[in-house]
Structure formats: C-alpha cells, structure tokens
Amino acid sequence: MSKPTDLVQGTLDLLILKTVALEPVHGWAIAQRIRQMSSEVLQVGESALYPALHKLEQRGWIEAEWKLSEANRRAKYYSLTRAGRKALAAETENWERLAGAISAIVRMV
Amino acid sequence: MERLLLILRAVFQSKRADRELDEELQYHLDMQVQEGLKRGLTPQQAQTAAKRALGAITQRKEEIREARPLHSLDGLWADIKYGLRGIRRNPGISTLIVLIMALGIGATTTVFGWIDGMVLHPFRGATDDGQLAVLEAVRANGIEAPRVSYADSRDFQDSLRSISGLLLSEKGPASIGEGENAYVVWYENVSGNYFHVLGVKPILGRAFARDEYGDRAKSLTAVISYRLWKNYFHADKSVLGRTVRINRYPVTIIGVAPPEFVGDFPGVALDVWVPAPVADQRNARRFWAIVRLKPGVSISQASAEAATVAANLSRAFPKTNEGVGARIVPIWKAQDGASSILASPMAILGAACGLVLLIACANVANLLLARSVSRQREFGIRLALGAGPGRLRRQLFSESLLLAALATVSGLPLALWFQSLPAYLVPPTGVPVYFNVNPSARVFLFAALVSLVSAQISGLPPAFQSLRSNVVDALKQGGRSDTQSGQSRRMAGMLW
Numbered sequence: 001m002s003k004p005t006d007l008v009q010g011t012l013d014l015l016i017l018k019t020v021a022l023e024p025v026h027g028w029a030i031a032q033r034i035r036q037m038s039s040e041v042l043q044v045g046e047s048a049l050y051p052a053l054h055k056l057e058q059r060g061w062i063e064a065e066w067k068l069s070e071a072n073r074r075a076k077y078y079s080l081t082r083a084g085r086k087a088l089a090a091e092t093e094n095w096e097r098l099a100g101a102i103s104a105i106v107r108m109v
Numbered sequence: 110m111e112r113l114l115l116i117l118r119a120v121f122q123s124k125r126a127d128r129e130l131d132e133e134l135q136y137h138l139d140m141q142v143q144e145g146l147k148r149g150l151t152p153q154q155a156q157t158a159a160k161r162a163l164g165a166i167t168q169r170k171e172e173i174r175e176a177r178p179l180h181s182l183d184g185l186w187a188d189i190k191y192g193l194r195g196i197r198r199n200p201g202i203s204t205l206i207v208l209i210m211a212l213g214i215g216a217t218t219t220v221f222g223w224i225d226g227m228v229l230h231p232f233r234g235a236t237d238d239g240q241l242a243v244l245e246a247v248r249a250n251g252i253e254a255p256r257v258s259y260a261d262s263r264d265f266q267d268s269l270r271s272i273s274g275l276l277l278s279e280k281g282p283a284s285i286g287e288g289e290n291a292y293v294v295w296y297e298n299v300s301g302n303y304f305h306v307l308g309v310k311p312i313l314g315r316a317f318a319r320d321e322y323g324d325r326a327k328s329l330t331a332v333i334s335y336r337l338w339k340n341y342f343h344a345d346k347s348v349l350g351r352t353v354r355i356n357r358y359p360v361t362i363i364g365v366a367p368p369e370f371v372g373d374f375p376g377v378a379l380d381v382w383v384p385a386p387v388a389d390q391r392n393a394r395r396f397w398a399i400v401r402l403k404p405g406v407s408i409s410q411a412s413a414e415a416a417t418v419a420a421n422l423s424r425a426f427p428k429t430n431e432g433v434g435a436r437i438v439p440i441w442k443a444q445d446g447a448s449s450i451l452a453s454p455m456a457i458l459g460a461a462c463g464l465v466l467l468i469a470c471a472n473v474a475n476l477l478l479a480r481s482v483s484r485q486r487e488f489g490i491r492l493a494l495g496a497g498p499g500r501l502r503r504q505l506f507s508e509s510l511l512l513a514a515l516a517t518v519s520g521l522p523l524a525l526w527f528q529s530l531p532a533y534l535v536p537p538t539g540v541p542v543y544f545n546v547n548p549s550a551r552v553f554l555f556a557a558l559v560s561l562v563s564a565q566i567s568g569l570p571p572a573f574q575s576l577r578s579n580v581v582d583a584l585k586q587g588g589r590s591d592t593q594s595g596q597s598r599r600m601a602g603m604l605w
Binding site: 026027028031045046050051054066069071073074075076 | 129130132133134136137139140141143162172173
C-alpha cells in the first residue's frame, strides 16, 4: 500500500491552496486546473487529491460548501479561509526557497 | 469556533460525512465519464476507465476518515459491538478469560484497599488526611515510648512553621455511667484543638471551646462517638448538655462525632473524647501527637524543623530534655499504631498479588493468542478490505479491554467484600480494634487502572501476532489455520 509519489509531499497542498485561492472550485475542477496550468505536466490522481483536500479542510485552511455546478448538479466547492491565505503565503515562500536551492545545486556543474 | 463546529460535526455526523464523500466522488466519476465521451470513447469504455481511475481511492477512504478529528471515537461503538459478538461466539473461552482476570484484578484490588484504608489512610472522617503526620520523640537508646509531653508540645506548636496545628491525645479504658448502667468505653484525653486539627465537625452539638481546655476549664466536657450515641444513648438528641459520670467524674456531653469518625489512633475505635487536664512537667511524655502540615510542606522538611526545635529544647532544659530528639513521620512509619505494624506485611502481600495479576495476564494473553491464531483468516479479509493495521490493533485492544471490564465488574464486588473481612478476623479482646476497611474512591480508581493495564498487557501479544499475518497467506485456506506459525509459537513459548 504505497502512497502515490507523483508529487513531492506537501507540494500538492501548495498547488491545491493556490488553485482554490482564485475562486471556489470543486475537486474535479481542481484536478483539471492543475493539469491545464502546468501544461499537462502535473497529473493529480483522485486517490491523492481527495485525502489532501480533506486534510486541508480539517486543518482549517480551506472550507467546503455544497453548491450547484455548471452542469447543474450538487458539487462540493472548496474555498480558501483566512488561515489558508496565510498558509498559502508561507508555503509559497517555502517553495521558492526550496526550488531556488535545488536549482542552484543542479546548475552548479 | 468554526473549527469546533467541524470537530463536533465529525464526531456526530460521521455517517453524513461518509455520504458526502461518496457524493463528491460520484460527481468526480461522472465528470470523468463526460470527459471520456468528449475524447471519443464509447460510453462503456468511458465508464470503465473512470471507474478504474477512481477504484484506487476506495482503498484510501479509510485514510480520509482518519484525517477527521477524533476519528478514533468513530468506530468505538462498532468495536464494542463486535467484541461482544466475539465473546458470545466463544462463551467458554471468554468465561475462562473473565474468571482468570477477575481473580487477578480482584486480589490486587483487595490488597490495595487494605493498604489504602488500613496503612495509608487510617483516619476515617478526617479532612484532607494526607496533610496529617505523627510527631514523635526520639531517644538515643530507642527503648522508651516515643510520646510527647504537653510542655514540649507547646514549644513545637509555637516554633514549627511547617505545621498549622498540633493535637495531643492519650487513650485508655473508662467506665461510663453508674451502677447497673455502667459500660466500658475507650476514651481519649485530648487537647482542645483535637477536632479542629483533624477537621472533624460533630454532627450534633459542637467541639470544645477555648475555655473548656487547660487551666481555664471550670468543668469537664465530652464529645461522644456516633456509635456510643446510638448504642448507649439510643440516638437520643437530648443527650446534649446531659451530665454523665466517666470514671466517676461528672462530664457534660456537648457533641456527637460523625458516624465515620473513630479517632486518631490507627487500629482502635474510640468512643469518648475529653479535654485533658494539663500536666506541665517536660518529662511527663505521655501524649500521642498528630500535626497538620501546611500545604506544600514535605514531611522531611517538617521533620528537619522538628529536630532543630528539639535540639534547642534539650539545650534549654538539659535536665528533662537531654538526648531527646524529635521527628515527624507519616502515619505508617510511626513507632506506634496499627498502620506501621501492617505496613510491611501489606507490602509483601501487595507484591504477591501483583505477581498473581501478572501470571493471570500471561494466561489470558495465551488464550487470546490461541484465539487470534484461529482468526487469521478474519484478519486477512479485513486487511484486504482496506482496514489499516492500526484499526485492527484497536479492534483487538478494545476486545481485551471489554474482557477486562467484564472481569472488573465481576471481580470488584468480591474485592470489596474481601476488603471488609479483617473486621471479622479480630479476636474479641477488651480493646475495640478497628480497621478502616471502607473502600475509598481511590480503590475504584485503582480497579479501573488495573483493568486498563491488564487489558493492555494481555492484549498486546495477540495484537502483534495478528499484525504479522500476511494477507495472502491468511486468505489461503491451507494448513495455516490449524498449525501455528513459527512466530506465534515463539510468542506462546515466551508467555508460558
């Protein structure tokens, strides 16, 4: 029972927070947007997405609301909370530091 | 606040949360099917592809559930129901387990009750008896009785800053009444602050007033025990203010002690308390002395202070106090009284019962292990269906906890009865021997704790053993189910 390792642990949280920050979206749309925005490079599987979403919701970073979707069906829309906004800023900064550090090493040779 | 709501919702609406999760996933599935159709798949193909993609998540639903706060409470009821069903399915082995555990828990609780009541907390009815300790005189030769004189006690009372009160008492037999109505009681000559230091409030009348003690006393007064009031005075409320003769002296009864209070000397039940006439000689050392420590002061601190005061006294009064030290000790370390006599035998008995409990736990663990070997298949199926190892461990633990709880419920009444037995073993001597064998709240707490610990001890080996089970092996119906694996045999060997 290995967990999907397509994405670095924690990075998925950042991607979700960023996606949700723009406007309330449901799970399906989050997966789609991440794929589109990364030009099809990042594929988020359902089995990673939903556990992450529920974890973020329990942590109080995002909140959920049942609304009618564009297809006129009930869907669970997630949006960022105030705590989530702070977390997003912190995670972004973290990510940039990490990414900068890694590319600095990779380009050294 | 919102977070709190979320938590509460998670606890009370886990079913609804599950339903919502299903709906959310269904939505995802439908969208995926539509997407497939757009890409030109047939509806059939689109359905299959989407379902395959989503299939992986059913295995991770448990993970999503575990993310919910207080998730552990979620399945508790289910665990209990399941455990009860398991007990009913194996009534023989379950009864055996409960009996073994009841024996272990019952015996340990009985001895704890004795230690608690007779050794550590003999002063029934006193307020906050943890703060009470004994002040003793210490002599180099260690022969004479460790009693304290009235004059010395005044100095201790005035100079010890670690105590808030010091009482004196001296007990002995007395006759109450005259002629045909005479009755032998055990009484105590006490200091006026006796009831105040012990924190005992008479249920009828009052305790001694200042001018009823010492040189200012014009006449003798007495507080009587509830027992004497019931048996000798027939619970007559007009007893207050009545003058009776105690050892031929006229004494006025001013109060009745509460039923649970029997005195300040472990092992003896007293019936009458009279303020003592004062004796001023420093070497008239005849009083049993109890001090009440101030909150936060340790006994060793108080004892060190008492030793200093005693040293000062022997310098100031060498004629009477030469070589007489002092110490303050907990009641079970005093040189006098039933508590200290019982302390070491009770410690041995307690250790023996602890061993009995351990052996009982080992036996129960073995029985549970035997049962868990025959349940390998069940565990395999549950693991295959996505139950986490933690979930399985919890299931097993709640099962052994259930057994331990049943054992406690059946062993506790027995333990409480056993605890009261010493009262019947006392030979009929002239002394009113009394042991505090009334179970305190601590005894019940102890029983609960022992129950928890023994569930843990006896439940751990089977839990470890069952987690080693390999899903595939367990599901194969081969010889696995009737021969023990090497692991479980090793575990059983360790336990016997």
